[in-house]
Amino acid sequence: MERRLAVHVLASGSRGNAAVVEDAATGAGVLVDCGICKRDFFARCEEAGFDPARLAAVLVTHEHTDHTKGLGVVMRGLAKLGVEPTVYADAAVRAASKEIAVLEGTCDMRELRAGDALSLAGMQAHVFRTSHDAASSCGFRFEAEGGDVVGFMTDTGVVTGEAHEALRGARLLALESNHDERMLWDGPYPYSVKRRVASDQGHLSNAQAAEELKALLSDALEQVTALHVSQNNNTYRLPGEALAEVVERAGHSARVQVARQDGLASMR
Numbered sequence: 001m002e003r004r005l006a007v008h009v010l011a012s013g014s015r016g017n018a019a020v021v022e023d024a025a026t027g028a029g030v031l032v033d034c035g036i037c038k039r040d041f042f043a044r045c046e047e048a049g050f051d052p053a054r055l056a057a058v059l060v061t062h063e064h065t066d067h068t069k070g071l072g073v074v075m076r077g078l079a080k081l082g083v084e085p086t087v088y089a090d091a092a093v094r095a096a097s098k099e100i101a102v103l104e105g106t107c108d109m110r111e112l113r114a115g116d117a118l119s120l121a122g123m124q125a126h127v128f129r130t131s132h133d134a135a136s137s138c139g140f141r142f143e144a145e146g147g148d149v150v151g152f153m154t155d156t157g158v159v160t161g162e163a164h165e166a167l168r169g170a171r172l173l174a175l176e177s178n179h180d181e182r183m184l185w186d187g188p189y190p191y192s193v194k195r196r197v198a199s200d201q202g203h204l205s206n207a208q209a210a211e212e213l214k215a216l217l218s219d220a221l222e223q224v225t226a227l228h229v230s231q232n233n234n235t236y237r238l239p240g241e242a243l244a245e246v247v248e249r250a251g252h253s254a255r256v257q258v259a260r261q262d263g264l265a266s267m268r
Contacts, residue, residue: 002146013261028121130156177239178203
């Protein structure tokens with residue numbers, strides 16, 4: 001298996017999310033979500049060694065603003081470089097998002113549907129449904145020639161069978177680990193918000209992420225990055241420890257890291 005793919009999590013957390021999946025053999029890539037400012041987007045691409053002029057597409061997981069609020073300004077910044085990536089979003093997401101609505105007519109925008117297999121930047125991007133309180137939400141399995149695989153899933157309250165199958169056999173895995181259950185229930189959120197976060201349409205807890213990682217351990221898996229860590233209901237230490245414990249108990253060699261709100265986390 002040729003190690004062709006890389007994942008650069010530019011930011012991940014309650015205040016903004018963006019990641020680039022790159023085919024390192026060609027230098028081309030795909031942006032997953034854009035909930036960060038133009039300055040941070042370009043600065044972290046540079047830090048990752050990724051040329052944003054090589055972006056072929058933007059994939060939007062869902063319409064919540066921490067995943068979309070930077071899309072317009074970043075697209076305008078890319079246009080100044082002569083780069084106009086195609087934006088893919090579910091029809092329900094397009095209808096629900098004012099951040100995406102303002103882009104209509106200004107760029108090539110196409111519908112994204114669960115079950116799609118898109119040829120982008122030298123990769124195949126397979127789209128699967130996630131379970132979140134959004135108009136529609138999805139995750140991705142990226143495949144490159146030679147068998148390299150990236151699994152990417154954030155913002156989901158449960159791991160469906162469809163999602164689990166899509167993540168199997170990944171070499172690089174980006175997996176939500178949003179909250180510590182005790183911190184959530186003991187924390188300052190109103191009860192209604194706590195119920196939403198913990199629901200099947202909310203976010204994965206550290207324990208849920210660890211359970212899914214245990215089920216996904218394989219000879220192919222080399223690196224895992226925890227995504228969307230809550231700034232109020234988690235710490236950066238806790239998801240790292242939970243996932244690392246799974247790896248260690250299994251005697252597996254996969255490396256674990258935690259993506260942060262204000263810094264780059266790359267897997268290659």
